Amino acid sequence: QDAALIEAAKKEGTVSVYTSTDSAQSQKLQDAFTKRYGIAIAYNDLGTNGAYNQVISEAAAGQVTADVVWSSAMDLQMTLVKDGYAQEYASPEAANIPAWANYKNILFGTTVEPIGVIYNTKALTEDRLPKTYADMITFLKNNKTELQGKVATFDPEKSGSGFLHHSNDARQRKDFWDLAKALGEDGAKIYSSSGGMKETVVSGENVMAINIIGSYALDWVKESPNLGVHFASDYTPAFSRLALVVNNAPNPNAAKLFVDFLLSQEGQSALAEGGLPAVRKDATGGLNIDTLNERVGGGLKPITVDEGLLDYMEPTKRVQFLNDWKAALGR
Amino acid sequence: MGLRIAARQRARAALLPPQPTAKATDMNVQTQNPALSAVGVAHAHHYPAKMPVVGNARLYRIVVIGLLALAVLTPVGLIIYQSFLTGPFFSPRAAFGLDAYSYVFTDRNFYKALGTTTVSAFGMVAIAVPLGGLLSFLITRTDIRFKRLLEILVLVPMFISSIVLAFGYTVSVGPTGFLSLAMRDIIGIVPWNIYSLTGMIVIAGLSHVPHVYLYVSSAMRSLPSDLEEAARTSGASIWQVSRDVTLPMVLPSIVFAASLNVLLGFETFGIPLVLGDPNGIMVLTTYIYKLTTLFGTPTYQLMAVVAVVLLLITLPLVWMQRRLLRNARRYAALGGKGARVATLKLGRNGQLVALGIIGLWLFVSVVLPIGGITVRAFVDAWGEGVNLLDQLTLANFVRLTEVPSLVRGMINTVILSVVGGAVAVGIYLLVGLAGHRNHGLSNTVLDYIVLLPRALPGLVIGLAFFWVFLFVPFLTPLRPTLFSLFIAYVVVGLSYGLRLLQGTLIQVAPELEESARTTGATIGRTWRDIVIPIVRPGLAGAWALIMIIFLREYATGVYLMGAGTEVIGSLMVSLLTTGAMNTIAALALISIVLTGAGLALALRLGARIHD
Amino acid sequence: MTELVVNNVQKWLGGLQILKGASFTAERGSIVALLGASGSGKTTLLRCVAGLEQPEIGRIVIGDRTVLDGERKIALPPEQRNIGLVFQSYALWPHRTVRENVGYGLKLRGVASAEIGSRVQAILERLGLGHLADRYPSQLSGGQQQRVAICRALVYEPRVLLLDEPLSNLDAKLREEARYWIRKLILDLEICAILVTHDQSEALAAADNILLLQDGRIVQQGTPQEIYSNPNSFYSADFLGANNIIKGRVQTLDGAKATIGGEGWSLPGVVRDAAGVSGNSDATAVIRVEQISVSDKAMEGGIEMDLDDSIYLGDRWEYRLHRGGLIAKANGALQIAPGKVWAWIPSDAVWVFPAQK
């Protein structure tokens, strides 16, 4: 660790983080950081759109207050980078994270969060659940009567995460559209938030929800006895919460120190403890990239942090995708 | 436009003193008074010029209404400006153009959403207004039992934001709600479906009854009973009295409550999001919501266009409202002859029927959603095949206290609603007085700007305020403080609070003010010593209302809150995305309890003033 | 036929007993005037009859229906009592035009709208309001509002008409016309009316019977002439008529005859309320102003007095007289110059009562 950086950061005394991670999940991380450096965190949980919006608005107004943006909207983060809102920072910890998680020392993946399925244990049993991606398509097709109107998934039109999950699948898998059609045949219901989906599955209103954020789900099942989580063994995509240091950040040193800490073993362990699986292998206290891979059956396929994320930021392509999606779903 | 305003003023003028009309001119000419004929020639075809109205606090009125207009029109203007651009207004790439309009107006989904919204808004009004009027009548004008308790219970549906409310309904009467399951056990099927347009309308309608109740009841409370007694001695039964005297007398508040509810219907977000969205029932607000992510990055110009459409809807509403209420004096009834205020006797059967109606309504709109929330707050699992008793836990509440931002959020919310609410009522009162017995252009301005902020979805107005505080230089230091939230809340609460006060102000008989003036009080003194004390019960009511509104407001704060300025409502929105429904339910329950306590306090204060 | 029976009605308001057992009856086709000092409970009594207040104790019968019975806990609501009430405060509905205000009672009774129109117009014309039918109450003068209130209560021809100072804001001419016409209507329709008024000449002229209310109790009841010429208490004597109130001392007392006197004067009179009047006690005498005749010429049996002033009253002159502590007013047709005059006071016009505080 660079002592000068720490010194300068302490002088700044505070770091302002714009994030979509709710503070319950990151409380351990925040506490650990503040305890270690005595630097206060102004923790702004703004949601993905809120964070993006505030950063670009502040920049335009010349009133930048954000130091670090730490958001799960990978595509929006990449857009910020591309549009020049982020500054390069060669973190000494960058070497300890996988290469796919480091985009040109500007954008860093901090977590690896699997995308999976949740189901109501009173309605479905573990053994009935399909093992692979392809099985899932068959399963949906074969149990139409049982599942009619009782399958939930993200609405890519209203949810940025949903769009990311679906469009990533579409990029990775040719049979994605078969899945979409199968969902359509089951009369799947679409939701704009994880919360909405979880609640309906907990209550049995929906039997299962597909393409849900698995890291959350792993926590949920601890509390809700009638909820189960499931991952396909051959293909479990995972997204990552990306962090960047904002251009002209008012507290650049504290910002850099915070990013360092996010990627450090201590920070990663604190994240894992809060239920956000660490991208580092050596993180303890919860799932890390290796233990997670085991947990999901070995098919973990993290989404690479690269320009590919911007594919669907292009309006025509995006609209095309959404139209295809709606057509497949029969809406 | 200018011409039309002038014409309207003239039409209105005919009912207000002193007014020029053709008839008056004729008489003027005919008069034989010699002193006049000299002047009369000059005035032959003119009505004598109006005398200047002095001592009428003109400057005060102009300044206050001007400031208010500034506070409302700045964000609104920003939205309108944004709608004519091709990108975010602050982006160097943004250019003028109607692209956004052409996108929205050629989008099939927009029309579908508009249609659905219209149906649901008017459906909601059709349920809420009659029920609200009936409730107000029963509670304020009759000797119905349990009045004190009912007064609070009736407002409970307002305690919670519509998202939480809708969520509460899913827990109780959703497809696997505890009541639905019980019903299915008894008759085999669940005879209702809340995930439908009808379900949305009924729920929205029932839960907006308090919005009507508040306005109408405060007007009814100050109605002297001799008017009703006169009708009863003429042979009218209680119901005829309420239909023929009480309701028409409070027409201004009913009309306002109706137009406000139409707007609320257009603006409501939580209920369609939770109940309509999964089945693809889309309304304008969820349509706007979609526009924030549809293109990856937020498309402000499209949102702005839809917001402009919503703004345009207010104009005919206000116009109609103004026409209906042209002759305000007709509703001034708080006369100078100290009439005794007595309540109508319901009789035994009347009591039973009335309590039955209220009980049923309370069951549907209070017990069901709040029961749902309460159940959810104390369990981790529910629904099909789950025995709720096995699931009881306090963990959800314990978790709240562990997260500093949630604790801060609760404190901030209480400060903002209790203190901020009181200050806001003070501000509304200043504005209300500025418009009181004022018939000029400034009053027209007031009428229109009052409803404007309510037409905009909270999310949009919050965003606009965020920009205002970001881009207006001397405001920037206020952005990270609660003050920015407060200002936005004041504007959002304007249509609720100001109108409530205006409705009460209108009922103060002019003689009461005139007698103070002739006794030697200036207009300011008159307001302070006569008008304000007379409307004080209304003030307490307004405070209670604003407190509730601020407590449960969620959308406005989404963009404005930051570290240290969290508020419960907006925190719940972000919790929704991570799926922490347990926490949301616990938070909601706490905020319901807080609201109930605050309201009881406000009513107590108001009550003491009233007796 | 008896149309209205009020029996021992007692009513508390704000912790005070306002009515302390009021009883009276009223006949069909007659007007009963309810007189009493301001605050004596007239309005409250009317409101009890109308059913707008629920007396705690008492019984009220209208026609052949018991509308109130404190013991049997019967209390019909106002709308079932078939009454008409003119409020002291008018209580016009500000949101309705004059026509609508007046027509409302008919509408409630299901009268065809054409007939409503003509009946309303007729009654409005009757009281000189025909041209104001489309105005709102706030556009009327006080007297016009009052007349509308009268029309509203009368138009549907109720069984019992309750009038609370219905003419107080009308000028003499209009008042007389309205009174005449109300009286006629009441006789024609054979209804019964209770008229609260503060104007005794109105009560004396218009009523068949007068009730005198004092402090929540009816203290005297009778025809106008009875009440006027046979008051049974100082309150009754004093309340009606224009009076000279004379404080003195009983000088001689012989059965109902007494002489009351003071410094330099004494007057023979009759005792009207014996309780508290005894030889040499203080007493108060009441002499109706019109009973004293004054002349500037010596008069046999007259008392010599000083005239301080003659005041013009339009149809007559008022004389201010005194003799020692005896101060009196009297009327006459002529102006008399101040100075010595002779006053003639018949001894049966000097009513002696116990001393009043």
Add this chain to the structure above:
Amino acid sequence: MTELVVNNVQKWLGGLQILKGASFTAERGSIVALLGASGSGKTTLLRCVAGLEQPEIGRIVIGDRTVLDGERKIALPPEQRNIGLVFQSYALWPHRTVRENVGYGLKLRGVASAEIGSRVQAILERLGLGHLADRYPSQLSGGQQQRVAICRALVYEPRVLLLDEPLSNLDAKLREEARYWIRKLILDLEICAILVTHDQSEALAAADNILLLQDGRIVQQGTPQEIYSNPNSFYSADFLGANNIIKGRVQTLDGAKATIGGEGWSLPGVVRDAAGVSGNSDATAVIRVEQISVSDKAMEGGIEMDLDDSIYLGDRWEYRLHRGGLIAKANGALQIAPGKVWAWIPSDAVWVFPAQK
């Protein structure tokens, strides 16, 4: 000294001209009574003086300040005019006790609170309200409220006092007391008062000057005696006094003397308003009731008439007489049995006016 000048005040309300050029002056220490039919504009005129309405045309001066000038566009607000106004509708503040209602004007004038207390109590006692000081207006009877309104306007001793039927809800005794006391106060304080009243005896007794308002114009102005005995128009003659209105035909006309008659009767009289009265034209005569003396004994110069009825009026009897088309009322002290009577009508008491519709 002239305290109030009202000059050519014109006012429109709701598109109608309500005041059509009212002018008058009022002196310090005097009471001006404003009389006029209901709806003639009395209240409106008072409101203009008070500054509650802004006349479009006219000038009003109070003391030495021009408070209104239509041409120079001056219009002082009510609170700068130093007036007191008693509203026809009382306009008591419902949220204040009687004491607070009355004390408000003093408080505004910065009087020390101890003094306020004593002055308020004194004035309340004066009008018999001392025990009600802590009540709210809604707990008072109508007459009590009215008295509170009077106290409120008087307590701070304004320069000009405007009273809009201030005594209409009081009974005769109370009214007389209040009137007497108001009058005394006005003389003592040397203020000037405009009294609107519908009660002509009140106007005649209390006022130094009477203004007669007809349809927004002042048609006659003078001392009570002038107005009563020298009316210049039918409206004036008819408005005041108790009158016999007699329709007939002019039979002879000789300067101011005329004989009016009809079927079976004729009366000599004087012409009071010549416009429209000519030989053989229709005419209307006004005879004050008190001018006719009636006797059941033949009287020289008397007219033989039929007495239909004697009606008891308390202090006197009213006789209903007729002779052919001549119908008249007269008063007397005695009851006379129906039948033939003789009426004596002085010819200068028969006022002949043009025929009225």
